[in-house]
Amino acid sequence: MQLSLLTLSLDPATGAFPSSPLEQIEGEVVSVVEHFFHHQGLPRLLLIVHHRQGSGPRAQTTRPDKKGGDPRAGLSPDELERFDRLRAWRNGRAETDGIPPYIILSNRELAAVARSTPQTLAELRRVEGIGKAKLTRYGPNILEVLGAKAPEAPADAS
Numbered sequence: 001m002q003l004s005l006l007t008l009s010l011d012p013a014t015g016a017f018p019s020s021p022l023e024q025i026e027g028e029v030v031s032v033v034e035h036f037f038h039h040q041g042l043p044r045l046l047l048i049v050h051h052r053q054g055s056g057p058r059a060q061t062t063r064p065d066k067k068g069g070d071p072r073a074g075l076s077p078d079e080l081e082r083f084d085r086l087r088a089w090r091n092g093r094a095e096t097d098g099i100p101p102y103i104i105l106s107n108r109e110l111a112a113v114a115r116s117t118p119q120t121l122a123e124l125r126r127v128e129g130i131g132k133a134k135l136t137r138y139g140p141n142i143l144e145v146l147g148a149k150a151p152e153a154p155a156d157a158s
Contacts, residue, residue, distance in 0.1 A: 002027065002053050010043040016098040017045050028052045031129055034103045045099065071111035082146060083114040089145045093138070104138060105129070119148040 004025055008017045028051060035046040072083055087101075087110055094101040105113070109129040118124040121139045125132075130139075 001030070002051050004049040004051065006047040006049060008045040008047065010045075010098075016095075017100060021047065021100075025049055025051050026053065029102075029106070032102055032106070033133075034099070045103075047103075071106075071108040075111060075114060079111075079114045082117065083110055085145050086110045086113060086142065089141065093141070105134070105142075113142060113146070117146060117148075118143065119146075 006021050008021055010017055030050045030052060032050075033048040035048070037044050037046065072080060075083055086105070087107070090104045090110065091101050094104055097104075106129065109127065112127045112129065113124070116123070116127055118127065121135060121143070124130055124139050124142060125135050
């Protein structure tokens with residue numbers, strides 16, 4: 001497992017961060033953790049990227065929906081419909097927040113949620129790639145998209 005740190009600057013023209021910095025990562029991206037901060041008065045986004053090393057430049061694509069395997073492969077028609085609803089929500093939220101969609105959930109994580117159809121925050125927390133921060137920030141919205149009712153108190157992230 002490899003670790004890469006990418007620091008992105010807010011593009012004042014678009015009011016958003018670049019959406020394709022992971023293309024410089026070789027191998028398969030496993031997870032991305034973001035940290036927002038200001039440096040010298042400018043908004044910045046630090047991406048902490050965990051990835052598996054490829055056997056050569058771009059041997060495995062960093063985007064699972066390309067040659068590295070489509071995370072939607074093997075989804076039932078119902079699961080695919082849930083995946084598409086989750087992806088539409090994620091892309092809209094990313095645009096609103098001015099961040100790349102994969103910061104919210106990767107396609108692989110979307111597929112895992114679509115397969116497992118969690119009904120509570122505790123069940124959503126069991127999906128690989130959804131930690132305490134994502135659960136707190138996006139969990140209720142994800143459950144709403146799935147048609148589940150989120151509990152009043154956030155689930156324990158242990």
